[in-house]
Amino acid sequence: MATDYGMQTREHRMPAALRAPFEGRTWREFTYLMLSLPISVVLFSFAITLFSLGAGLVITFLGIPVLAAGLAMCRGFGAMERARAKALLRVEVAAPAPVRGRTRGLMPWVGAVLKSGASWRHLVYSLIHFPWAVFAFCVSLTLWAYAWAMFTYPLWQWVFPLYTGTGGIQLYGDTHHSVYLDNPFEITLTSLSGLLLVLATPWVIRGLASVDRLMVAGLLGPSRLDSRVTELESDRGVVVDTAAADLRRIERDLHDGAQARLVALAMDLGLAKEKLTADPEAAARMVDEAHGEVKIALQELRDLARGIHPAVLTDRGLDAALSAVASRCTVPVQVEVDLPARPAAAIEGIAYFTVSELLQNISKHARATRAGVDVWRVDDRIMLQVTDDGRGGADTSAGSGLAGLAERLDAVDGLLVVDSPPGGPTTIIAELPWRD
Template identity: 40%
Template sequence: MSDRDGSDAPEGMVHRWFLSAVRGLIQVVLSQAVNIPLFVLAVVSFALIPIGVGVFLLPPTLLALRGLANQERRWSAEWSGVAIPVPYRPEPPASANPFRRLGWLLRDPATWRDVLWSLVNVPVGLLLGLLPAALVVYGIEGVLVAPLLAEIIGYGWGPFWPLDEWGLVGTVGSIVLGGALTAAGVPLGPRFLRAHALFNRSLLSPTRGALERRVQELTETRSETVDASAAELRRIERDLHDGAQARLVALSMNIGLAEELMKYDPEAAQKLLVEAREASGTALSELRGLVRGIHPPVLAERGLEGGVRALALSLPLPVDVVIDLPGRAEAPVESAAYFAVAEILANVAKHSGARRAWIDVHHANGALKMIVGDDGLGGADPEAGSGMRGIERRLAAFDGTMAVSSPRGGPTVVTMELPCALSSPRTLPSSGTD
């Protein structure tokens, strides 16, 4: 409920306090029942690394802590409007190896900030989580319970109160203090919740060094994207000039010549018109091909799932396809993902010598993840050719990443990620075939 919706009215303030009190109690439970066990388990797992147990126990512990930290980031944004960027480095493609996964986690500075946060949040989460509810509850207790206790103790209540008794002063003081705490606790409840969100941001957001590296990456990405866009526009212009435009010019000349010959040599004019019709069909096919290179119709009609399955069917070798997408991404993201998969599959067909390939596309943790692999010869190097570099530039424009694992002898596994949100599932046009 926003201020414009009347949150400054008494009903709105009470509603906001109630939400902050419930959410604060949730923070209390997490800080005591989850943070403490995870911190202890992380410390114990780290100590057990020399004997090998920690190699297998520490990664899932740190990933569970990372999941808890991500949940706190979401709550901070949703409950208090405090955005906390996710600072983690991308997972390497060979992270199934426990030693590689452990190294990836331990080399990430955000991991150590998560561990520190899990410890410091124990007292901070307890204090700031209890305050929204505790102030109001204690205040109400002072207003309602103190007179009852005075009656039980024997100080009396009403017009015959013995004014010279200290109990009167204490009771009145309790009522006044309780009323003040209640009046202050209702509007302060959301502020305590926001204070906890700000505390989370101080430990869970990227460091200054990480932000500087991020700015540098975005600067380089923007430059590469501008260059790639300019190159793409030049390619389209060249294809139009050398292909469809040349054919349309020739078509116009043939029609004009046929008009002149129609009076003197109808048979020759007829041949020119036949040639013009064939040239128009060829030009139309080239224009359709150019349009498919910009945004394939199957992608617009059937989404990324239909587009990827169509790509798999066009490959001259068996391809296992697993796609789990509960919705659709925005059109530019779908287009980038489609062409990235298309380029990888083209490399598989041309260079890998593979007998089989596989594609796995799914959405998890706010990112679209695409894995393309093959059982070919391996040895793929993104630095050796322009194809994979082009994919990196295409994905980088959307803050995406690509990791390649391709040892000599294979297999080759290319993992691509695009941060995005999915919309609700759309009803796709029915089709009899893929």
């Protein structure tokens, strides 16, 4: 185990330029570039043939189904290319939206394929990937072969016999006037040049593979509109789940808090009514206790209403509302709000509840002695920063309150950034869109 650890440490400390020729990434990308040429030949031939055939037969109406079939086959090849990129380039590209209309007959399906932007992007990929694959194949294979041939030249130069009795590869000339790489200096210089090429070739291969990554992601994946629709559908699900959770919380708070207290209050008043004539003093004590219960129930209802949407937020805005929240925190909180105007009510409410939840976390978990809240506007975004000098260690891992808060902000194109090293201090920045 000690030997393995030492080897791993030395390999880790080896400069990246020296590790690159032997890394798995280099060999995977080189394999990808080598496979791209034969695969692109098939894709190009297939795409250009079916496209030409379909375009030529359009006048007979047979060309439209042929063209649609060709586009559908290109989508199938695209799925294969995405799988190859995932295995060798370690890039995962989501599949584009499926073609609609598959179950409604042939012609609706043909129309859906022809109107699908993803289908045409797959065709474009099949056409333009071929010249690029030829270029990348020639450059990478040539560099790879020449680099290792020159680097290992001292090991195999003897296979070229000369009339002088030595061995070396012939650079130029004829039988009588030739120049050979046969003396120690030239052999050493060739090997050193080969070493430089061996070290440089992996980076050239990585550059070529990066272009392939861009082509696969840009042409074989979903469009920006499709991605945006998927994101909005996910955000809508988060909003619905959050609203349902809030309704369950409100129902639970009402049932376990104010409702239970009011039921007990009604029972106490009923008993007091029965004792009013028989034992007026006991009835008076029970009414007095009921009066206290009413006050507590009213306070609980006020707290619940504040949790739904505080009146001070509606009437006076974020500055006053956040100051009220800070006053209830267990540590001193300095609040600074610098906004030129009030944002939309929905954004203002999310900002309020974000800061409120973060301050609750400070009260419960941070063990801090002071905290701060800063709110300001940058261009079309509203920025919230909550800091404390507590023990730190906050994170947005799954299951934590911060994870749920991050999901709520993401549902409205917001962002939550947490910087909380162990031992503190903690800085949490929330970003929301500004909407008037």
